[in-house]
Amino acid sequence: MKEMKADILHRIKQNKANPKPLPDYAAFGYDFDPREKFTEVMEAVGGKVLHQKGKINAAQLANLFGEGISIYSGVEDFSSTLDVSSLSPKDLPPIEVVILPVQLAVAENGACYLDESVLPHRVLPFICQHLIFVLEAKSIVGNMHEALEKIDLSQQGFSVFIAGPSKTADIEQALVIGAQGARSLTVFIRQ
Amino acid sequence: MSKHPQKAADFIANEARTDWHDQSLWVVREKRDKLAKGIAEWEELRELASQIKDHTLSHLDHYLEEFEKNALANGVQVHWAKDAETHNHIVHDILQKQKVRRLVKSKSMLTEECGLNPFLEKQGIEIIDTDLGERIIQLKDEPPSHIVMPAIHLKKEEIGELFHEKLQTEKGATDPQYLTEAARQHLRSHFLQADAALSGVNFAVAETGGVTVCTNEGNADMGIHLAPVQIHCMGLEKVIPRQKDLGVFTRLLARSATGQPITIYTSHHLKPKPGGEMHIVIVDNGRSEQLGREDFRNSLKCIRCGACMNTCPIYRRSGGHSYDYTVPGPIGSILTPGKDLKKYSDLPFASTLCGSCTDVCPVKIDIHQQLYKWRQIIAEEGHLPKAKAREMSMAAKVLSSPKAYRRATKWMRRLMRFLPRPLLYLNRNVWGKQRELPQVPRQTFKDWYKHEGNES
Amino acid sequence: MNIGLFIPCYVDQFYPQVGIASLELLQNLGCKVHYPMQQSCCGQPMANAGFEKDAIPTYEHFVRTFSSYDYIVAPSGSCTYHVRKHYDLLPQSQEVMHVRERSLDLAEFLVDVMKLDKIESRFPHKVGLHQSCHGLRGLRLASGSERVQSSFSKIRDVLNLVDEIEFVELDRQDECCGFGGTFAVNEEAISVKMGKDRIQDHKSKGAEVIVAGDMSCLMHLEGIMRRNKENIPVRHFVEILNGTQL
Numbered sequence: 001m002k003e004m005k006a007d008i009l010h011r012i013k014q015n016k017a018n019p020k021p022l023p024d025y026a027a028f029g030y031d032f033d034p035r036e037k038f039t040e041v042m043e044a045v046g047g048k049v050l051h052q053k054g055k056i057n058a059a060q061l062a063n064l065f066g067e068g069i070s071i072y073s074g075v076e077d078f079s080s081t082l083d084v085s086s087l088s089p090k091d092l093p094p095i096e097v098v099i100l101p102v103q104l105a106v107a108e109n110g111a112c113y114l115d116e117s118v119l120p121h122r123v124l125p126f127i128c129q130h131l132i133f134v135l136e137a138k139s140i141v142g143n144m145h146e147a148l149e150k151i152d153l154s155q156q157g158f159s160v161f162i163a164g165p166s167k168t169a170d171i172e173q174a175l176v177i178g179a180q181g182a183r184s185l186t187v188f189i190r191q
Numbered sequence: 192m193s194k195h196p197q198k199a200a201d202f203i204a205n206e207a208r209t210d211w212h213d214q215s216l217w218v219v220r221e222k223r224d225k226l227a228k229g230i231a232e233w234e235e236l237r238e239l240a241s242q243i244k245d246h247t248l249s250h251l252d253h254y255l256e257e258f259e260k261n262a263l264a265n266g267v268q269v270h271w272a273k274d275a276e277t278h279n280h281i282v283h284d285i286l287q288k289q290k291v292r293r294l295v296k297s298k299s300m301l302t303e304e305c306g307l308n309p310f311l312e313k314q315g316i317e318i319i320d321t322d323l324g325e326r327i328i329q330l331k332d333e334p335p336s337h338i339v340m341p342a343i344h345l346k347k348e349e350i351g352e353l354f355h356e357k358l359q360t361e362k363g364a365t366d367p368q369y370l371t372e373a374a375r376q377h378l379r380s381h382f383l384q385a386d387a388a389l390s391g392v393n394f395a396v397a398e399t400g401g402v403t404v405c406t407n408e409g410n411a412d413m414g415i416h417l418a419p420v421q422i423h424c425m426g427l428e429k430v431i432p433r434q435k436d437l438g439v440f441t442r443l444l445a446r447s448a449t450g451q452p453i454t455i456y457t458s459h460h461l462k463p464k465p466g467g468e469m470h471i472v473i474v475d476n477g478r479s480e481q482l483g484r485e486d487f488r489n490s491l492k493c494i495r496c497g498a499c500m501n502t503c504p505i506y507r508r509s510g511g512h513s514y515d516y517t518v519p520g521p522i523g524s525i526l527t528p529g530k531d532l533k534k535y536s537d538l539p540f541a542s543t544l545c546g547s548c549t550d551v552c553p554v555k556i557d558i559h560q561q562l563y564k565w566r567q568i569i570a571e572e573g574h575l576p577k578a579k580a581r582e583m584s585m586a587a588k589v590l591s592s593p594k595a596y597r598r599a600t601k602w603m604r605r606l607m608r609f610l611p612r613p614l615l616y617l618n619r620n621v622w623g624k625q626r627e628l629p630q631v632p633r634q635t636f637k638d639w640y641k642h643e644g645n646e647s
Numbered sequence: 648m649n650i651g652l653f654i655p656c657y658v659d660q661f662y663p664q665v666g667i668a669s670l671e672l673l674q675n676l677g678c679k680v681h682y683p684m685q686q687s688c689c690g691q692p693m694a695n696a697g698f699e700k701d702a703i704p705t706y707e708h709f710v711r712t713f714s715s716y717d718y719i720v721a722p723s724g725s726c727t728y729h730v731r732k733h734y735d736l737l738p739q740s741q742e743v744m745h746v747r748e749r750s751l752d753l754a755e756f757l758v759d760v761m762k763l764d765k766i767e768s769r770f771p772h773k774v775g776l777h778q779s780c781h782g783l784r785g786l787r788l789a790s791g792s793e794r795v796q797s798s799f800s801k802i803r804d805v806l807n808l809v810d811e812i813e814f815v816e817l818d819r820q821d822e823c824c825g826f827g828g829t830f831a832v833n834e835e836a837i838s839v840k841m842g843k844d845r846i847q848d849h850k851s852k853g854a855e856v857i858v859a860g861d862m863s864c865l866m867h868l869e870g871i872m873r874r875n876k877e878n879i880p881v882r883h884f885v886e887i888l889n890g891t892q893l
Contacts, residue, residue: 008473015480017482041452126456143438145438154434158461160457162456163455165455166455169449174347176367179408508840543780547784550793550794563694579696586693587693590692590702591704593686622831625871626842636658637659
C-alpha cells in the first residue's frame with residue numbers, strides 16, 4: 001500500500017505542470033433581498049416557506065400532515081413523539097416528520113445548512129417522510145461564498161446543505177418530488 | 192466505416208426517437224443557460240474554477256498528501272489504487288473484512304470506469320445501485336448513456352415494462368410519479384438491509400480531509416448513514432485546496448449539469464459515524480499519466496457536470512452508447528485516446544469542432560482544441576485508414592502549389608459538370624448520399640478576376 | 648492600406664459570386680484591394696482531418712502569398728480562424744505573425760477596421776442568420792448562447808445597415824449545421840441530420856433566405872435542401888451588402 005502511494009505521488013511529481021498560482025477572491029456581491037430570494041428559490045424547487053412569529057404549535061403541524069403522526073423535534077417548540085436516541089438508525093423508518101433547527105441558509109440556491117450537532121442520527125433528515133426546518137431570518141446569507149465563510153466544515157463529522165425535498169428526473173426528465181429522501185420540505189422562517 | 196459513425200447511423204435510423212433524445216437534452220441545455228444567465232459573475236466563476244483546478248493539478252501531490260493527512264486525523268482509512276483492478280481489490284478487501292454481503296452504491300462514474308459491479312458480483316456480493324437512473328440501467332443490464340442522467344436514452348414505456356417485470360408494478364404503467372414511488376419502496380428495503388455503502392466523490396477538500404457528495408435524490412446519504420461501513424471512491428483529480436473553493440464549484444456544478452441552483456443534497460463527510468468505519472479510496476487509473484500530457488492535462492479539471500454532452504449536437508443525435516465508454520460525449524472523446532489510442536481513434540473525429548462544449552464547460556477545458564490535437568496524434572501514429580492518409584497527402588500537394596491547384600480543380604470541375612448523374616452519385620460519393628453536390632459555375636473566381644476583376 | 652483578398656478554395660470553385668461581391672464591396676468602400684493569383688487554400692482540410700503536418704507547405708504558401716499586405720481579408724470565418732489560431736506549426740517569424748494577426752474575417756474587417764455605419768443596399772426579405780461556428784466561437788464574431796455576456800453580432804450589425812431587412816428568431820440561435828469539413832463524410836448520417844434540423848428551424852420561422860458568413864455551411868445546407876426539393880435560397884452576407892437580390 002505504501003509503495004502504491006509513493007509510486008502514484010512520484011508519477012505526479014514527474015508529470016505535473018510548473019506551479020500555477022492559487023487565486024484568491026472575496027465573496028461576490030448580489031443585488032437581491034436575501035429573504036425574498038430565499039423564498040422564491042425554495043418555492044421554485046418545491047419547498048414551502050412559512051413566516052412564523054413565536055413557536056410552532058401542534059395545530060399547525062396537524063394542519064400540514066394530519067393528526068397522530070410520529071414526530072422527531074430538534075427544536076424547543078415542540079417535543080418528539082418518540083425517543084429516537086434509543087433506536088438504531090435502521091429502526092427509524094416509522095418517523096414521519098423531522099423538525100430541525102437550521103444554522104444558516106443561502107438565498108441564491110435555497111440551501112439550508114445543518115451539521116451533526118443537531119442530529120441524533122445522521123440519517124434522520126433523509127429517512128423521514130417530511131422535513132421541517134426552523135430558520136432565523138437573520139441567518140439567511142446571499143450566496144455560497146458567504147455561507148462558506150461563516151461555517152467550518154472541519155468541526156463536525158458530518159454536515160449537509162439541503163435545498164429542497166428529495167427529487168429526481170431520471171424518467172424522461174419528468175420532475176418527481178419525493179425520490180428517496182423527504183417527500184416535502186417546509187421551512188419556518190422566524191423573525 | 193469505423194465504430195462511432197456506424198453506431199450513430201444506427202441510432203439516427205429511428206429519426207423520431209433521435210429527435211426526442213435531442214430535444215430532451217436540449218431542454219437541459221436551455222435550463223443551464225437560464226440559470227447561468229442569472230449569475231452576473233458567471234464567466235468570472237468559470238475563470239476562478241479553472242485557475243483553482245490548474246493550481247491544484249500543478250501541486251497535486253501536495254494536496255493529496257494534505258488531504259490524506261487530515262482524513263487520517265479524522266479517523267478515516269485512506270487507500271491508494273494505481274489502477275482499476277487494484278481499486279476493485281481494495282474495495283473487496285474492505286467488504287470481506289467486515290463480512291459484507293450486501294452493498295448499496297450511489298452514482299459513481301469511477302466505479303463504472305473500474306468495472307466494480309461485475310467484479311464484486313463474481314465474488315458473491317449483492318450490489319445495488321441506488322440512484323434511480325442507475326438502478327434502471329442496472330436492472331436493464333446496460334451501461335449508463337450519460338454521466339448525470341444515466342437512463343436518458345430510455346422512454347418511460349420501456350422503464351414501465353422493466354419495472355413491471357422486475358418490481359411487479361402494474362402492467363402498462365408509465366407514470367413517472369408512480370414508477371418513482373415503486374423504486375422508492377424497492378430501494379428503501381435495500382438501504383435497510385445493506386451492510387456497507389459506497390459513493391463517489393464530487394470534491395475532496397484538502398483543508399478538511401472530508402469529501403463532498405452531491406445528489407438530488409438523497410440516495411447517497413441514505414446508504415452512507417444507514418450502513419455501518421461507508422466507502423468513498425475518488426479519482427485523484429477530485430481534490431480541491433480549501434473549504435472556500437466549494438463555493439465556486441457548487442455554484443457552477445448543478446447549474447451546469449441540470450440547470451438547478453444547487454443539488455438538493457450537498458453533504459460533507461468528514462469522520463466515520465459513531466461505531467462505524469469510513470474509507471476513502473484514491474484512484475489513479477491513468478490520471479497521473481494524463482497529467483504528463485501537456486496538451487491534454489487540463490482534461491483532469493473536469494467536474495463531471497455533463498454540460499458538454501447536453502450541448503453537443505453530435506452526442507444529442509447519437510446517444511451515449513455510441514461512444515462505447517463510461518464517459519461519453521466531448522469530454523469522453525478527449526479522455527479515451529489517452530487510455531487506448533487505437534480503440535478510441537474514432538472519437539476525436541465525432542465532432543465538428545463547433546466549440547460549444549468548450550464554452551459551456553464550467554472549468555474552461557478547451558475540449559474542442561484537444562479533439563483537434565488528438566486527431567493529429569491519431570493520424571501520426573497511423574490509426575487512420577491508409578486511403579485517407581493518401582488522400583490527404585495528395586490534397587496537400589495540390590493545395591500548396593498554384594499550378595497543381597489549377598490543374599486539379601480544372602479536372603474536378605469537368606467531372607462534376609459532364610459526368611452523367613448515375614456515375615457522379617455512385618456509392619463512393621458519400622457526400623452525395625443524401626445531399627447534392629454544389630453546382631459548378633461556368634467561371635471560377637480566379638477566371639473572373641483574370642478577365643474582368645483586374646481592370647479596376 | 649493595402650488589402651490582400653483571400654478567397655477560400657471552395658468559394659473560388661463553386662461560389663465565385665461571393666468573391667466578386669467581396670471585392671466589389673471593399674472597392675466601393677474605397678479600399679485598395681488586390682487578389683494575389685497564386686493563392687490556393689489555408690490548409691484547414693488537411694489539419695482538421697489530423698494531417699496538420701502535411702498542411703505545412705500549404706501554410707507556407709499562404710504566408711508567402713499574403714505577408715506583404717496590411718490586412719488579409721476573407722469572406723470566411725472558418726478559414727480566417729484557421730490561419731489565426733492554428734498556424735502554430737510554423738516557426739513564428741515576423742511574416743508568419745503578421746499574417747496571423749492581420750487575417751480578418753470580412754465582418755470583423757467591416758466592423759472593427761472600417762467602422763462601417765452605412766451602406767447603400769436594400770433587401771426586403773426575412774433572413775435566417777446561420778452563425779457559423781468557427782466565426783462565432785473561434786473569432787467571437789458574436790456572443791455565443793453559451794456565454795454570459797451582453798449580446799452582439801458583427802454580421803447582424805452590418806446586415807442591419809441594409810434597408811428593409813428583417814431577421815427571423817430561431818429556436819436554436821447558434822447550433823452547428825453539421826458540415827465540419829471531413830466530418831460531413833466521416834459521420835455522414837449525423838452531418839445530414841444536423842443539417843436537416845438546422846433547415847427545419849429556419850423554415851418553421853419563415854426564413855425566405857438563409858444567410859451565413861461561411862459558404863461551407865451553406866454548401867452543406869443547400870445540398871440537403873436541393874436533394875429534398877426544398878427551396879430556401881442561401882446567401883453569403885456580403886452578397887446582400889453588395890446589393891444582390893434574391
